[in-house]
Amino acid sequence: MKKWEENIRKVSPYVPGEQPQTGDVIKLNTNENPYPPSPGVYEAYCAVDFGRFGLYPDPVSGDLVRALEKYYGLREGQVFVGVGSDDVLSIAFQTFFNSDRPILFPDVTYSFYPVWAAMYRIPYECPPLDENFRIRPKDYRRENGGVVIANPNAPTSIGLARGQMEEILRANQDVIVIADEAYVDFGGETVLPLLDRYENLLVVRTYSKSRALAGMRIGFAMGNERLIQALGDVKESINSYPMTRASVPVGVASLEDEEYFREHLRMVMDTRAWSKGQLEKRGFQVMESQANFLFARHPEMSGEYLFEQLRERKIFVRHFSGERIKEYLRITIGTDAQMERLMAALDEIIPDLF
Numbered sequence: 023m024k025k026w027e028e029n030i031r032k033v034s035p036y037v038p039g040e041q042p043q044t045g046d047v048i049k050l051n052t053n054e055n056p057y058p059p060s061p062g063v064y065e066a067y068c069a070v071d072f073g074r075f076g077l078y079p080d081p082v083s084g085d086l087v088r089a090l091e092k093y094y095g096l097r098e099g100q101v102f103v104g105v106g107s108d109d110v111l112s113i114a115f116q117t118f119f120n121s122d123r124p125i126l127f128p129d130v131t132y133s134f135y136p137v138w139a140a141m142y143r144i145p146y147e148c149p150p151l152d153e154n155f156r157i158r159p160k161d162y163r164r165e166n167g168g169v170v171i172a173n174p175n176a177p178t179s180i181g182l183a184r185g186q187m188e189e190i191l192r193a194n195q196d197v198i199v200i201a202d203e204a205y206v207d208f209g210g211e212t213v214l215p216l217l218d219r220y221e222n223l224l225v226v227r228t229y230s231k232s233r234a235l236a237g238m239r240i241g242f243a244m245g246n247e248r249l250i251q252a253l254g255d256v257k258e259s260i261n262s263y264p265m266t267r268a269s270v271p272v273g274v275a276s277l278e279d280e281e282y283f284r285e286h287l288r289m290v291m292d293t294r295a296w297s298k299g300q301l302e303k304r305g306f307q308v309m310e311s312q313a314n315f316l317f318a319r320h321p322e323m324s325g326e327y328l329f330e331q332l333r334e335r336k337i338f339v340r341h342f343s344g345e346r347i348k349e350y351l352r353i354t355i356g357t358d359a360q361m362e363r364l365m366a367a368l369d370e371i372i373p374d375l376f
């Protein structure tokens with residue numbers, strides 16, 4: 023080993039779902055939205071002023087922050103935006119988790135949390151989900167340096183009721199509690215109404231799933247002004263101009279067509295209900311989903327085998343190797359046509375004898 027190599031940081035990075043760059047696949051592996059964003063988003067994108075590309079953007083993305091405050095009925099100073107919610111969460115970990123006590127998040131949840139914790143040298147502990155893959159609020163009643171709950175949880179797709187989230191909040195008023203609501207628009211229960219009662223609550227959202235804008239990288243956090251101020255200070259210590267000139271008007275425009283938004287959420291949820299029934303007909307056990315994906319296992323066939331067989335047929339789903347979840351597939355809800363192709367492929371893969 024070269025001397026200089028000793029000082030290179032060693033990390034085990036988060037492994038995102040594959041992004042095949044050819045068009046010829048059915049991509050149900052990263053929970054993207056199968057529909058385009060609203061027509062107004064396209065217009066806003068086309069109206070971006072090329073003549074100003076040489077100038078740095080607004081460092082605080084004020085237009086987008088104000089539009090989100092208005093949309094969610096918040097006060098000025100209650101929204102922080104970033105380059106996808108991964109950026110927002112990463113900054114939140116650095117901002118709020120600076121004690122010697124471990125932060126808490128479930129053993130089965132978004133696999134980026136342990137990566138950030140390791141990266142920022144934050145101790146952490148992972149209370150296990152119960153045997154039905156549900157979060158038990160009472161597990162979060164112990165000394166800790168912060169709490170992170172994805173709600174609905176990933177990759178299980180299961181949501182926690184607001185009352186149960188409040189149980190966690192009530193027991194943890196001396197630390198920051200992050201509710202990662204990446205999937206809440208697909209039928210979950212938000213804790214947004216609790217913001218005024220718990221000044222230590224930070225709600226994190228993304229445009230990547232429900233707003234069909236994963237490619238534009240927009241995420242945000244909502245909370246008490248003091249928390250938002252602290253996030254801003256840390257962000258200013260990393261990167262002054264994270265959001266591009268295009269993402270801000272695009273993010274604003276997405277909020278302006280509520281009808282389009284609601285209609286397309288409904289389409290995803292309808293396809294989800296159909297797909298769950300179809301998978302169950304084929305022998306799968308499927309968790310009750312409040313997200314834009316299904317978490318399912320087949321009692322007779324291994325998760326890895328199904329994943330590989332689908333992949334050979336150019337259908338990409340997500341498979342995790344963690345001990346508790348290795349027999350499961352996480353399947354993003356695509357269009358009706360894509361889900362029909364998935365079912366046809368499963369009919370080839372799964373023999374009739376079961």
Ligand SMILES: *Cc1c(COP(=O)(O)O)cnc(C)c1O
Pocket residue numbers: 053105106107108109132172176202204227228229230236240241
């Ligand atoms: C997808 C996802 C994110 C990150 O989304 P961005 O594209 O970075 O906004 C964060 N949390 C959970 C639970 C997710 O599933």
